[in-house]
Amino acid sequence: MMRWPLLLLAGLACVLADLPENFEYATNSFVSDFVTSPVYPSQDPLPHVVHSTIIKHLPDQDLTVHLVRLTNPLLHFHVYPSLTGCPGRNRTSDNAQARGCFIAGNAGFFDTHTGACLGHVVSEGHLVQLDAQMHPSLALSRTTQRWAVGYMNEVDIVPQGQNLVYDEVVNGIGWLVREGQPYLNTSQSAEKISQAFVNLFAPRMAAGHDINGQFLMLEVDGLESANLGAKLTVMTELALEYGLYNAINLDGGGSTTVYMEGAVRNRCCDKCAAGHEAEHCPAGWDGACQRAVTTILCIR
Numbered sequence: 001m002m003r004w005p006l007l008l009l010a011g012l013a014c015v016l017a018d019l020p021e022n023f024e025y026a027t028n029s030f031v032s033d034f035v036t037s038p039v040y041p042s043q044d045p046l047p048h049v050v051h052s053t054i055i056k057h058l059p060d061q062d063l064t065v066h067l068v069r070l071t072n073p074l075l076h077f078h079v080y081p082s083l084t085g086c087p088g089r090n091r092t093s094d095n096a097q098a099r100g101c102f103i104a105g106n107a108g109f110f111d112t113h114t115g116a117c118l119g120h121v122v123s124e125g126h127l128v129q130l131d132a133q134m135h136p137s138l139a140l141s142r143t144t145q146r147w148a149v150g151y152m153n154e155v156d157i158v159p160q161g162q163n164l165v166y167d168e169v170v171n172g173i174g175w176l177v178r179e180g181q182p183y184l185n186t187s188q189s190a191e192k193i194s195q196a197f198v199n200l201f202a203p204r205m206a207a208g209h210d211i212n213g214q215f216l217m218l219e220v221d222g223l224e225s226a227n228l229g230a231k232l233t234v235m236t237e238l239a240l241e242y243g244l245y246n247a248i249n250l251d252g253g254g255s256t257t258v259y260m261e262g263a264v265r266n267r268c269c270d271k272c273a274a275g276h277e278a279e280h281c282p283a284g285w286d287g288a289c290q291r292a293v294t295t296i297l298c299i300r
């Protein structure tokens with residue numbers, strides 16, 4: 001992780017963020033509103049991870065929850081675009097194996113027709129894309145050793161004429177928990193999220209950090225066509241119950257994937273693409289496949 005100091009020594013002319021030539025900042029379309037807090041400071045070279053599978057009994061159904069805690073995210077939490085960048089799609093497990101991730105999860109929303117990534121994407125200190133949307137980012141800065149969560153404009157990620165502030169950034173839809181308080185109601189109006197999206201019983205993925213700055217990934221299994229899974233209100237309650245201090249909702253539904261040590265661990269649920277039926281997930285719903293997605297969360 002000597003990259004930043006070395007780059008800074010390399011001379012100011014070439015350290016400005018690697019923005020595309022002629023890049024123009026969008027005029028801010030919203031007022032930035034995000035919170036920052038310290039990342040757990042451990043620089044241990046090995047990731048410390050706990051994966052738990054929890055059966056949560058709710059009045060209407062039993063939910064299977066995968067909770068992953070990475071106690072030392074500073075050096076070990078990453079966001080990766082597809083192996084061909086953005087746009088582009090890979091199955092979470094293929095991307096994770098190629099990147100050497102020990103654990104991975106699907107991450108940002110995307111355009112299923114074009115494979116375009118939605119929202120900001122920064123990976124290992126490299127800017128993949130800036131796309132300011134009134135949806136929350138989850139961002140980690142190794143230089144300031146801080147998490148940032150919330151509504152971030154382009155200049156919050158890369159101030160004009162300066163370097164990237166954050167090394168890993170991905171966007172979700174729905175800010176579930178803000179500094180320990182439920183925030184879904186406020187974010188639903190701020191982001192203009194439909195009630196249908198909130199109320200959908202679906203497999204879901206959320207991520208964030210606890211009050212000590214440790215990373216948490218929270219997944220709930222489900223099957224939309226059978227009304228199984230969690231509404232966003234339930235995701236918010238689970239996030240609070242498991243100690244997420246800031247949490248955003250990531251892409252869910254058929255994209256929902258938890259990969260760990262060579263295998264998909266959640267009950268994957270996407271319809272197999274024509275000709276790919278043989279690639280169904282052994283632990284998935286009958287004959288279901290993993291969906292190819294644009295970005296992943298990776299622990300390595």
Ligand SMILES: *[C@@H]1O[C@H](CO)[C@@H](O)[C@H](O)[C@H]1NC(C)=O
Pocket residue numbers: 082083084088089090091094095098
């Ligand atoms: C990732 O996706 C690209 C584009 O679809 C494909 O060419 C490549 O083979 C995929 N890589 C893996 C490891 O699946």
Ligand SMILES: *[C@@H]1O[C@H](CO)[C@@H](O)[C@H](O)[C@H]1NC(C)=O
Pocket residue numbers: 182185
């Ligand atoms: C959010 O809104 C719903 C519906 O209006 C309400 O029942 C619930 O109590 C609200 N939650 C919070 C934390 O304000």
